[in-house]
Amino acid sequence: GVQPVESGGGSVEAGGSLTLSCTTSGIRKTAACWAWFRQVPGKEREGIVGIYTDDGATYYADSVAGRFTISSDNANDMVYLQMHDLKPEDTARYYCQRSASRADACAESWSVRQWYYNWGPGTQVTVAS
Numbered sequence: 001g002v003q004p005v006e007s008g009g010g011s012v013e014a015g016g017s018l019t020l021s022c023t024t025s026g027i028r029k030t031a032a033c034w035a036w037f038r039q040v041p042g043k044e045r046e047g048i049v050g051i052y053t054d055d056g057a058t059y060y061a062d063s064v065a066g067r068f069t070i071s072s073d074n075a076n077d078m079v080y081l082q083m084h085d086l087k088p089e090d091t092a093r094y095y096c097q098r099s100a101s102r103a104d105a106c107a108e109s110w111s112v113r114q115w116y117y118n119w120g121p122g123t124q125v126t127v128a129s
Contacts, residue, residue, distance in 0.1 A: 002118070004096045009123030012086055020081040020123060022096030033099045033106030034072060034079040035059075037113065038092035039122075045095065047111025049081060052103050059110050064090075088129045093122040 008020040020036070031054035039045040049070040050059040058070055069082040079096060097116040099106075109115040 004098060004118075004120040006094060006096050006120055006123040008081075009094060009125045011126040011128065013128050014087055016086050016127070017082070017084045018086065018125060019083070020094055020096075020125075021078060022080070022098075022120075023076070023078045024098050025077075030100050031103075032077075033101045033110055034070070035097050035110045035116075036068075036070065036079075036081045037095045037097065037111075038090075038125075039095070040092045045113050047113065050106065050110030051079065052101075052106040052110075055103060057103065057107065059107070061111070083125070086125075086127045088127045091125060091127045093124050095119055095122040 002024040004022050004024050006022045012018055033052050035047050035050040037045045037047050048061045048064045049068055051070045051072055053072045053074050067085045072079045099116055
């Protein structure tokens with residue numbers, strides 16, 4: 001499989017913003033389920049946002065709803081994560097994933113880590129208080 005490549009991480013102060021990008025460098029124009037996960041040392045990797053490219057349906061974990069926005073550039077097979085009002089607890093390594101799937105499967109499984117494989121290196125986000 002193709003490994004996702006994340007970029008855009010960095011260090012910001014609380015209340016700041018960052019935009020992460022992700023691509024699989026693939027030339028696949030099929031409908032896909034994209035998701036962003038994050039992980040801090042010693043904790044499970046958690047799914048925070050998802051999007052189904054065919055109908056634009058989006059999914060957000062409570063911890064980021066209202067502050068983070070996921071979007072996709074289907075023509076270029078890329079996905080973005082706009083993060084606003086960042087908090088110290090958002091500090092983590094962020095990973096994206098992509099899965100060709102149906103809409104119902106995406107709705108059910110977008111945040112399930114085991115649904116995906118071939119993880120990329122991620123990108124670090126650090127929020128200072």
